[in-house]
Amino acid sequence: MKFIVVMNNTFLKAFLSFVAIFCIGCSSKENPEWQQLFNGENLDNWNVKIRGFDLGDNFGNTFRVEDGNLQVRYDQYENGFQEKFGHLFYKDSFSSYLLAVEYRFVGDQVSNNPGSWAFRNNGVMVHGQDPATMEKDQDFPTSIEVQLLGGNETGERSTANLCTPGTHVVIDGELVKTHCIESSSKTFHGDQWVRVEVLVLRDSLIAHYIDGQEVMRYEKPQTDDGQILKKGSISVQSESHPTDFRKIEIVDLEPYVDEPARLQKILNDLKFKGELKSN
DSSP: OHHHHHHHHHHHHHHHHHHHHHHHHHHHHHSOOOEESSOSSOOTTEEEEETTSOTTOOGGGOEEEETTEEEEOOTTOTTOOTTOOEEEEESSOBSEEEEEEEEEEOSOOOSSOSOGGGTTEEEEEEEEOOGGGSOTTOOSOSSEEEEEEOOOSSSOOBSSEEEOTTEEEEETTEEEOOSEEOOSOOBOOTTOOEEEEEEEETTTEEEEEETTEEEEEEEEEEETTOOBOOOBEEEEEEOSSOEEEEEEEEEEOGGGTTOHHHHHHHHHHTTOOOOSSOO
C-alpha cells in the first residue's frame, strides 16, 4: 500500500508540473496582440461618410485599396474638392486601446481645396460619434482628432497634433477650448512613411506618440456641452490631400484598464515605450 502511495505522489507531482507549464503557455496567449483594422485588401468592416452624401456613398471612389495601401484620392473629382470632407469609419467603437497608423502624403493637393492649412493634412478621429447620427452636410464627426501633417519644405510643421471638432479636453488640469494644439513632434518632409501611436484609456488619458516618443497628452475629452467621452468610433479623413495608409492596427486594452500594473506590463510586452503616468 505504501508503494502505491509513493507512485501516486510521484505521478501527482509530474501532473502538477505539466499543468503549471501548460498554464504558463495559456497565460501568455491571453495577452492582447495587435489586430489589423485594415486588412490590406479591401474596405470590409469600414463605412464611408462624405459631406453632402448619404452614409455609405463613396463619392469619387475617394477611399480605395491599391497596392496593399488604403488610398485617399481625388482624381475622380471633376470640379475639385469643394468642401467634400470625408471620413472612413471602422464598424466597431472602442473605449480603451492602443491604436497605430502608418501614413504618408503623396502627390498634389486637389483643386478647390480649403486652403494651405489642408495641404498635407489628414487625421485619425477617436472617441467619435456614430456615423449613422451625422447630418448629411456635416463636415466632421464630433470627435477627438489626432491631426496628421506633412512638412511643406520651408519650416517646422509638427504632426500628431490635437484638433477638437465639437469637443474640448483638459490639459494640465485646465479645460482647453482652443481648436487645434501643436504637439512637440519633429517635422516630416516629403513622402516618407510615419508611424503614429495613440494610447486611449476611456476618459482618463489620451496620449500621442511618434517613433515611441510621447508628443502630447491630455484627459477628459468631452463634447462642447460638457458630456464626457469614454468611447466612440475610429475614422480616418479625406481633407483634400492624397494620402496612403499602409497599416491601421489596434490593441484592445479595455479588459485591463482597471489594473494599471498589468496594463503597463502588457504595453511593455508590446514594445510600446510609453508610460501610463505623466512624464
